[in-house]
Amino acid sequence: MAILKIARMGHPVLLDRAAEIEDVGAPEVRRLLADMVATLKDAGGVGLAAPQVFAGVRLFIFYVPEARAEGGGAMPLTAVFNPVVTPLDEAIELGWEGCLSIPGLRAAVPRYRQVRLRGLGVEGEAMDVVLEGFAARVVQHEADHLDGVMYPMRMRDFRYFGFNEEMDRNPVPLPEEVL
Template identity: 35%
Template sequence: METLTIAQLGNPILREHASPISAGQYQSLAPFFSALQKKMQEHDGVGIAAPQVSESIRAFIVASRPNPRYPDAPLMAPTLMLNPEITWASDSMEKDWEGCLSIPGIRALVNRHSHIEVRYDTLEGKEVKTQLAGFIARIFQHELDHLNGLVFLDRADKADYYTEAEYLKQIAQG
C-alpha cells in the first residue's frame, strides 16, 4: 500500500460528500484502514476520516488518548466506524477547542452537541448503536463533518481562531 498523505485545507476532496461503503467492500479495505490508523497515530491525532487521505468514502477512526495535541483527552481504543451517522443529538451544546490534521497550526473554539447517539458498522459488518458524550462525541462530530465536506472552521466564529502556539498558551493558563 502506498504511503498515505494528509490532504490539506484547499484540497477539493475535503469539500466532497463521501460515498457510502457497501458491506462487500469492508474486508478489502482493511489494509487501507490499518494505514489510516497508523497515519493518525504518527500525527498525534485523536481521529481521522478517510477523505483526509484522499479517499472519499464514509469511514473514520475515533481514537481519543492524551497526547501533546490533546493532553486532557480521555483514553479509548481506536475504533473504526464505517457509514457512521448521528441518530440523536442533545439540545445541550459545549464550546471547546478543536484542531485538524488537515489544517495544521490553527485551533478554534467550536460549539458541538454534548451528547449524541450514533450508529456505524464495524469491519466485520456488525451494526453498532451507542451513546457518546463530551470529548469523544466532539471527535465523532468533527470526523462526520469531514464525510460531509465540512471542516471545523466552518462551525467556528472567526473571533475564536487561534494559532497553535496561542492555543497552547491558553490551555496552559487553565
C-alpha cells in the same frame, strides 16, 4: 501498512460528500483502514476520516486517550463504516478543536454534548453507542469530514481561532455561553 499523505484545507476532496462503503471486508477497504491507522498514529491525532487521506468513502477512525476521557473513560481505537451521528438533545458546548488537515491552528467550535453513533464496526457488525463530551466532539468532527464540512464552517466567532503556538503563549478562555 503505509503512511498516507493528509489532504489540507483547500483541497476539493475535503468538500465533497463521501460515498457509502458497500463491502467493509473488501481488500481495498481493509488496506485503506490499515493505512489510516498507521497514518493517524504517525500524525499524532485522535481521529482521521477517509477523505483526509484522499479516499472519498464514509469511514473514520478515532480514539479517546485517558488524558481526554470524561466520565465514560478512555476509548480504544475504533473504526466506523457508514456512520450516522444523531444529537440526543439540544445541549451544545464550545470546545477547542484542531484538525490534521488544518495543521498548526485551533478554534472554539460548538458541538452537541451528547450524540448517538450508529454504523458498522471493523468486522461489519452493527454499532450503536451513545457518546458525550470529548468523544462526542471527535465523532462529530470526523463525521463532518464525510459530508464535506470542516470545523471553520461550524465556528461562530473567529476571535477564538488562531495558531497553536500563539494560543499556548496567550491562552484565551472560552466564553461561558455558547456563541
